Amino acid sequence: MSAQVDFRSVPLVPAETWRPIGIDDLESEAWKAVRDLGNVAVVAGPGAGKTEFLAQRAAYLLQTGSCPAPYRILAISFKRDAAANLARRVSKRVPEHADRFTSMTFDAFTKGLLDRFAPALPPDWRMRDGYELKFVKPYDARLFLGAIVPEAPPELRYRLSEFQADWFMPQLIGATDLPEVLPSDGPATAEEFAVREWWRTRYLRPGPAYLDFVMINRLAELLVRSAPKIRHALRLTYPFVFIDEFQDTTRAQFSFLDSVFATGTAVTVVGDAKQRIMGFAGAVPKAVERFSKDFGAIPYRLKWNFRSSEPLVRLQHVIASRLDAAAVPAVSKAVREDGHDAAAVWKFSGIDREAEFIADWIADDIATSGREPADFALLARQKIADFEPRFRERLIARGVKLRNDDARVGDMSLQDLLKDETAGLLLGLLHLADQPRGLAEVWRETCTTFARVHGALGDPTAEREAGDALGHSTSALRSWLTDHPPADATADDVVEKVLGLIGEEPLRRFVKLTSPSEDLDLIAGAFAARLRAVTFESQDWTDAFDRFEAKDAVVLLTAHRSKSLEYHTVFFLGLDDDQWWAHDHDPMESISTFFVGLSRAAQRIVFTTTSSSARNGKIAEFFTLLDEAGVPEIDQG
Template sequence: MMRVDRWTPSDNLKLEPNALVAATEIDRNLALTAGPGAGKTEMLAQRADFLLRTGTCRYPKRILAISFKVDASQNLKARVRKRCGLELAARFDSHTFHAFAKRLIDRFRLVLTGTDALDADYSIGQRRVQRQSITFQDMVPLAVTIVESSDIARNAIRQTYSHVFLDEFQDCTKEQYALITACFLGSAAKFVAVGDTKQRIMGWAGALEGIFETYAADFEAEALNLYQNFRSAPRLRRMQNAMVRVMDPPAALDDAELPGEDGEIEVLHFKNATEEASYLADAIDSWMDKEAIEPSEIAVLVSKQQNLYCQELRSALQERKVPFREEDQAQDFASEPVVRLVTDFLLVVSGSAQPEAFRRLLEAVVYSEGLDDEQEYRARSRWDRFVADNRQKIATGELYPGDRAALAKLAQELIDVIGRDAVVAFSADYAQGNRLDQLIEGTVARISDLVEDGTDLSAALAAFSADRAVRIMSIHKSKGLEFHTVIVMGVEQQTFWGKIEEERAAYFVGISRAKQRLVLTICDHRDRPDGAPRWTSQRTAHAEFLGYAETYA
């Protein structure tokens, strides 16, 4: 065990002052707000390292981290293991809200009575069936019922966890916050809630207004801010800082504190969308060819309706044989968690080195379950055998991925190994109707068709998963992602036409996705695209948004 005053950040990382305060806080609850790229996840990983190494989280107490997405939960768990090792990280539980709720239901199921009562073999399905099945949306409310009605359950939770991390807290809903307060309000647990209020663009999903203020009042938490964006080059950071001066003046830095000329900002003005599409497609092709930038490191963002705005760009990219993936609701199939799961598995068993796919699978299959050391060892052993067996079958030709029936059987075996309930927990959509089965069937069909056409399995999977493809998406879908080069198309009054505070926040999210190069485009005229019910052809540049860039371009 290490003395508190001897602890330093793991791997000799340097934290900004407020991040260091947050990582080493012992007595206070904290409400930590931070901009994109400010190292929120890293701060939480370092805090876990501090709490565990110094014994501030005393054995056998544990740390509970709750995130809103499976990948965020897994990423944090992986970082904690890297920072403090497997032995200490075994006392770190990282879950999504729904995964945490399900653990409570499974452990304290007998607390539920009457119409809420559940049999031991209950399932999560598309509708509520008394005692037999609950929906994905039922999970958090039922967990709240358990904790509020059972002293035993509530005390067990409080005896287990001495510290709680809440990630991306700006998107917390009322039901989720009710679960947190039911479990811990009035307890001795110490909290750090982390989020970015400037990125709170999920109001449509029920995000609680003023959640940080509510939490700070309920838990007597003190506010801290992280200001540094370690993702973007200095020139881009100064542009972002110019926006912060308008959105949150106390959070802004002097430009002198952001030295350096690295980074690139361009403002491109075109007569029409055809000229814009041709120029951008050539530029993207050149970046990939001459600068060796991976296509997946290039993103095209549009405020709204990217399926309409990018029609001509899609055609131009296709003409130049530039791979791209469009991320709107109809076309983001490959980014679905279960599709990624099946694709990663096939990448791993295809025989080629796939370290990232292998890591994601282990996180999903083994390390996300909060198992103890012995259970985790057995789970890892079972998983390794399953992978090895199927790798051998593919290598010997016993299993041919172009055989749709064989591939469908393998995909079902994968789901069975992981557990259908665990897969359903990946997304709320999977608990509704037959969405999960449709996605699995679609994955099998697309991959088997690619292989049947003669494409090598690894190449087919890479093309299918679009790991090597330019990403086209709305600003909303870009939240939490980062790219070497970001193109924000249509920085025009007619594109950012909503309430200025909301549009400013969305624009900030878009520009802050860029690590090295940011390109902003404007057109004088955009012809009405196919399928556009309302459209303004004559365009006006958004003076405020472009003004932030022009100073630093």
């Protein structure tokens, strides 16, 4: 089934009369950025509505004919859920143009190029036997570096011995462009020697090449640089490109963008240097500023904060000013709640007292305020597994569930599984089969993904056929679930049944396109592992499927995983040297992580510590900043 869209039947909106869709208005700088048809760099802090801004810009370009049919907009994100969220937002705002908006991850885009056009690589780089995805861990890089030192020219060995495994891939392999012709002369530096040896042993080897996504990115850049026709076709297809969370762009990714879209395309990047927390993965310092300079982009700064109340925005500005002395104060557009401190530091005598007090406090607040458990988040810098047992025990004792988004299910984190589109399709089908009425939103989302899997999205006839097929599948699955209650069916049986109803082969193609770092077997295995764990505690399928998502639970996760999320109340646990042991290695990135975590709160942020010496330790600066912001410290015993 292929999309058949008559572009001539879609009326255009005059640019001068266009208005935002689904929201009341845009701030003045956002209006300017939306209408700008050149390269644009949007600096947007936490709560600024970055996804909504990109959706409105897409709507403007598509509806006004600034991006005329059949040309398309390419949106690149760094996480699958962010790419899927933006695609849904655009589809909801301008459904008549949604088929001309392509939203995917950076890895999916570069891998798709390599898979499709690998034969066009320069002769020295063409693969004879394909490739296998082999993810590189610091341990692998350490072994490699140790092995090549004795083989290196004597004058290079000392420098090679200084190389660190954790930065070898992102900051050396990722930052080195590949030559079209393999060099015949000897390496002049230790860096050249290491890079050449890496590609020789991992890629230019007998049999299938071994690639990770840093290497795929480098090959994709070489591909478009050495094949002008491919580069021209990309620029022609996508006259407008969006890139979200640009502060986390790696050296390899920046180089790729420069090769492909530096001319002939209007590129819009959205980012915030204060939230740069991926430096360890090779993120480019001051990426937005560098983009503005290299691409001649006009910068726009958004000031509105739709998430956090005014006192929290003031606190955020104190931390933001430490990261950027020129930071502009944000303007809160959220309604402030009265009756509680917006921010506080709670000090405890020990970890058990901390867990008991907070669990009781959350349970009491839920009982008196009407808030849901999902309105609360427990964040920490790291070592989430250490917090889970004591908080789970005490929350459950008060009738409140806890979901550890950092937990491993199969070979995925629970957060990644719950955000995965394929897993969402499987769970949506199970929900619809179990509860045939009252799930209109689940039906819409499941039907949309089902249509995408079967290549039907954008073709009204094909979409109706896909909807009918989904209806038949839910009916068949409903009968099967009735005949196979949780006591009689294994999680593997359930997953196998659902995969058969959706169609395993089209689903494999869909996963390969949307999640290139994974495969269907990995997702299905993680899905089965999660279902197995919750079914053990469930009385029926409805209970099992609800437990699978655990939407009605307090969330426990790392500050890194909290990026782009928001909660009414956030408890930032572990304000001590144990949690922040690496602070003095990279203070600015550490403060950025701190900033990301505290800016998840909409109405209330509580920092906790069980250390009597934290104020004078490695993170003394955190306490100084909180004191400067007027955050009170309360001894909770």
